[in-house]
Amino acid sequence: MAKRKDGLERKAALLEAATQVFAEKGFRDTTIADICTAANSNTASVNYYFGSKEELYAAVWTSAFRNALAKYPPDMGLPADAGPEEALKSFIRSMLNKVLGAGELGYAGQILLMELGQPTEALDLIKRDAIGPIRKRVMRIIRQLLGSEATDQQIAFCAMSVVHQCMGFAFKKGKLPPELVQMDKAELIDRLIEHITLFSLAGITAVKTQIEQAQSGDERVAK
Numbered sequence: 001m002a003k004r005k006d007g008l009e010r011k012a013a014l015l016e017a018a019t020q021v022f023a024e025k026g027f028r029d030t031t032i033a034d035i036c037t038a039a040n041s042n043t044a045s046v047n048y049y050f051g052s053k054e055e056l057y058a059a060v061w062t063s064a065f066r067n068a069l070a071k072y073p074p075d076m077g078l079p080a081d082a083g084p085e086e087a088l089k090s091f092i093r094s095m096l097n098k099v100l101g102a103g104e105l106g107y108a109g110q111i112l113l114m115e116l117g118q119p120t121e122a123l124d125l126i127k128r129d130a131i132g133p134i135r136k137r138v139m140r141i142i143r144q145l146l147g148s149e150a151t152d153q154q155i156a157f158c159a160m161s162v163v164h165q166c167m168g169f170a171f172k173k174g175k176l177p178p179e180l181v182q183m184d185k186a187e188l189i190d191r192l193i194e195h196i197t198l199f200s201l202a203g204i205t206a207v208k209t210q211i212e213q214a215q216s217g218d219e220r221v222a223k
Contacts (some may be wrong), residue, residue: 013039018046019060023107027122057122059113065129068108072097074137076151084144088162088182089197091138096164096196111165113167131161138162144202149211158199158204 017039020023021030032053036043050056055112076090099109112131138159146155169192 010039010041010045014041014049014056015059015063017041017066018056019111021108022057022060022168023064023110023114024117027053027120028118054121057120058125061108061122061125062129064108064111068098074134085197085201087141087147088138088200091141092125092162092166092196092200093189093193095134095163096169096192098124099155099167100169100185100192114126134163135159142204145201146208146211150208154207154211158200158207161203162196162200165200193198 018030018035021034021038023035030053032043032046035056037043039045046053046056050059056187072094074091074094075087078086078090082090099113109160139155141164142155142158143150146158183191
């Protein structure tokens, strides 16, 4: 029993070390030696416990995403009857905490950023398990905000704008203006949530106004 426990602990240590290293360096620039050094383990342990670097990466992604999703679900615990404005703000809060959060809860977002910059075969898995549900949720929120006359293209453009604002700050990590770099991480995230929500709602309102004006024009022409 003790031997089995030791094995589980070594496997968990490898997974934890690999998560941190992959988040910092990405899949391509991470070596098995890097992971084993961080885990204080021998280089044969990755193959023994996971089969390969690729299988370890898949395990890391699954674990990191599951932990981040449990802590920061897309709806952030909003009640079912919450309005679309609140839903959008909660979505933005979830996104920013995933990509800017410190420690292990931020690893999923950092791995995603690395993957988008240097895609591997795992990208299909990530698109299915992470990007797909995120996209569906924000599209549904935008559709509610724009109304039934909005086209799929208009909804997609608005959704892309919201998500890219969140991801853009993550890509610029460490290269932010001095006014933002000096801020405490939690305060920065809170301020960004407020700013991106305000900015996004203003843009979505402008698009909705265009849709309504076009609809009114069509109705006048029809008469």
